[in-house]
Every structure is written in structure tokens, then in C-alpha cells.
Amino acid sequence: MVTIDFTLNGKRVTVDVNDNETLLFTLREKLSIKSVKEGCSIGECGTCTVLIDDETHYSCLTLSSKVTGRDVKTVEYLGNIIELHPLQEAFISCGAVQCGYCTPGMLLSAYSLLLKNKDPQDEEIKRAISGNLCRCTGYIQIIEAIRYAAGILKQNC
Amino acid sequence: MLPEFLSRTAKTKEEALSYITGLEDVKVLAGGTDLIVRMRKGEAYKHLVDVMEVPEMKGISCDEEGFKIGATTTHNRLSNSQFIKMNARSLSLACGLIGSPQIRNMGTIGGNLINASPAADTIPPLLVHDAVLTLESKGGERKEELEDFIIAPYKTSMKSDELLTFIHIKRKRFKDYREGYKRVTKRAALAISRLSVAWAIHEYEGLFHDVRLAIGSCTPMPFRPRIVEEFLKGNKKEEQIIIESVKMILEEIKRITGDRPSFIYKIPVLKDLLENILRG
Numbered sequence: 001m002v003t004i005d006f007t008l009n010g011k012r013v014t015v016d017v018n019d020n021e022t023l024l025f026t027l028r029e030k031l032s033i034k035s036v037k038e039g040c041s042i043g044e045c046g047t048c049t050v051l052i053d054d055e056t057h058y059s060c061l062t063l064s065s066k067v068t069g070r071d072v073k074t075v076e077y078l079g080n081i082i083e084l085h086p087l088q089e090a091f092i093s094c095g096a097v098q099c100g101y102c103t104p105g106m107l108l109s110a111y112s113l114l115l116k117n118k119d120p121q122d123e124e125i126k127r128a129i130s131g132n133l134c135r136c137t138g139y140i141q142i143i144e145a146i147r148y149a150a151g152i153l154k155q156n157c
Numbered sequence: 158m159l160p161e162f163l164s165r166t167a168k169t170k171e172e173a174l175s176y177i178t179g180l181e182d183v184k185v186l187a188g189g190t191d192l193i194v195r196m197r198k199g200e201a202y203k204h205l206v207d208v209m210e211v212p213e214m215k216g217i218s219c220d221e222e223g224f225k226i227g228a229t230t231t232h233n234r235l236s237n238s239q240f241i242k243m244n245a246r247s248l249s250l251a252c253g254l255i256g257s258p259q260i261r262n263m264g265t266i267g268g269n270l271i272n273a274s275p276a277a278d279t280i281p282p283l284l285v286h287d288a289v290l291t292l293e294s295k296g297g298e299r300k301e302e303l304e305d306f307i308i309a310p311y312k313t314s315m316k317s318d319e320l321l322t323f324i325h326i327k328r329k330r331f332k333d334y335r336e337g338y339k340r341v342t343k344r345a346a347l348a349i350s351r352l353s354v355a356w357a358i359h360e361y362e363g364l365f366h367d368v369r370l371a372i373g374s375c376t377p378m379p380f381r382p383r384i385v386e387e388f389l390k391g392n393k394k395e396e397q398i399i400i401e402s403v404k405m406i407l408e409e410i411k412r413i414t415g416d417r418p419s420f421i422y423k424i425p426v427l428k429d430l431l432e433n434i435l436r437g
Contacts, residue, residue, distance in 0.1 A: 058260075063205075
């Protein structure tokens, strides 16, 4: 057992974790962040995606001790039910959400892309979400949503 | 759930080496994209030593002979590095194709080498560049050619008290070479290479001057067809020579591996791939 300290969605958190504990488990079971999902558990499906220092990581393969002192973001950082992030609005308006299981991870991969690339081409969007699987086959709508959100975000700044 | 273990995070190379030597049943953890997956399937150790926080094992730096890459440099960093793009284009391309963005943000070049998969994407480009590895232990350090380091599929010559710290590339740039990396996979992302080729080729006035090829996923370990490289040296860049040399490579692969069911597919695909690479 070790006590770790990190920034979660902009707030400092301190939590006791087991040596063999994954970030996925810590977030879900100890910090009540249920948007981070367990899918394949072997780093292929992307539904456990979180941002560590604004880069996408699979939390199912990340030991919690690795985020000591780091900045961790989950979809809760983007927006809430009262004020959604433009990406979340775009996912809704473009029909990019079906069962919703992949959505938090998809949004984080999209958010990480838009931080680095304000005006991504479709190929760049596809590459950015290539580590996130959607089994409702909503890829076209997801790509459209990200492209649409990029346009809105560009207008806003 | 992962099997139980105790984990230590090393902040310096010395600390990492002390843990590796001092602790019982210990395994080094870097990005975790291979190790944690295997541990989920039951592979167990008493101790893990996380080396991702060791600053000197990260990044790219120039030295007298060429440049060196820290073992915990991520695939993402390598594929985005302008320096690697300029000086080891095949490596840059290969790192950009590994896994997915998440895997590339986590996984490291050192981890890819130690995992020593026949399909590892970083190995063929590093073979083309005659990469040399530094392995450190409490007792000192040794250097070994990557070609000798991998001794069997998923097996290396690394001893239990050793830590892979650097990958050295002696010559900075293959000036006037055309260099690349191509792979064949079942799908674009999150795929294991079924076939891969890295190359660096120098031609001059219609003659092959220096041809370096490394082929992955065909033999137990990625390999350089040295006999053919030698055969091509000074030879004319003509269709007949190209066809002849590719035939020699394919025969060499069959000699090493024996006949395999997958060869019905792999051999014709590799033939076209190699011929096109040589034609340029």
C-alpha cells in the first residue's frame, strides 16, 4: 500500500493504492469516476482511456503509482450536464453516441487531438481515435462530430 | 486483477540497479503495454521496478559517434522527433505504426526490444542501423549488438541483474540513401505485423552501392539477409539482378524457418514487397 498524490480533473487528490492496483481500478472504485470503463483489460478497446499530462493512456495497463504528481483528466473534466463541452454537444448533435460505452474514451482521444491540432483532417481524426473501438459502428458520425467540434472551437477562440 | 506484487519506482539509474540486484524475483516495468498484459494472464513476479521516472534513460542525444536513444523513450516521442525523421527515417515510420496512440504514448523502445517479438516493429529499422545496446548492472556495463542481443523469439541475452539503458546508432545519417519501413497487417491499427521490411539503400550511377534490408515476422528473429546485401554491392540495378536477389532472400528464409503454412501467403507478398523496394 502506498499513498499517491496527483491532480484529477484540476483538483489535487490523495489516495491509498495497492502496489498491484491499476489506475482504472483506483478511479472507478476509490474516486467514483465511473466514466472510465473496463472493456478488454489488455489495452486494445480504449474505453478505459484517460489523459495523463494531456496524452491518451490506457488506464487498464497503468499502475496507479505511475501517476504520482501527474495531471490526470477524465471526461468529467470536459463538461457536466449543465454545461457540456463543444465536443460533447457535437457528439449529441451528430448522432455519434449509441450505447455510449466507448464515448468517454472517444471524447478524450478527440480532446487530446484538438489540443495539438486545431484543424485536423479526417485522416488525422481517424488516426487519433484508432485506439478506441466503437462496436455500434458509429465511426462516421464520430469523425463528423470531431470535425464539427473543431470548427466550433476555432470560432470560439 | 493483477497478481500481487510489490512495486518500486526508481528515480535514478543507480536506484534502479540497486533494486534489480537487491530484490528477489524482480521484473523491470517501463510502459507496461506488454508486461501488464502478460501479468493479467497470470505471469507473476514478487517485485516490479518502474524505470519510467529515471530521467537519464529518456530522450535522444548526440554523442561522438552518432546518437543514442534512452531505453524508456516512448514510440510517440520517437515518431514525432524531427531528429529521428532526419537520421533514422525507417525507425520514425515504424514507431508511428505501433499499436495505437495510447500504446505509443505508453510503450517504449527498450520495452519493445526486451519483449523481442519476431514481429516487433522497432527491430528491423534498428538492425538496418546496426544498433548497439548498453546493458548496465551493479558490476559495470557492457555493449552488445542488437543482432546478438535477441537469441530466440521473445528471448534476449540480458541477465537478471541487467538493465537496458541506451540504444546507440553509430552513424548519424545515411546521407543520399533512400530509407523506409513497410509492414503488412490484418488491419491498420492495433495490429501485429504479419510481415515487415526496413531498408536503407544507396545507389550510384545505376549501381547498388550499399543495400541494407531487415525483414521481420518471417523468421524466429527479424534478420538481415547479409549474403544478398553482399551480392548486391556494386551490382547493376537491373530487373534481372533484383529478381535474382529477392529469390535468394526467399530461399534463405525458407532455409532458416522451414516451410510454414503461412508461407503460401507470406512468400509471394514479401517477394513483391522486396522487389518494389529494390526498384525504388
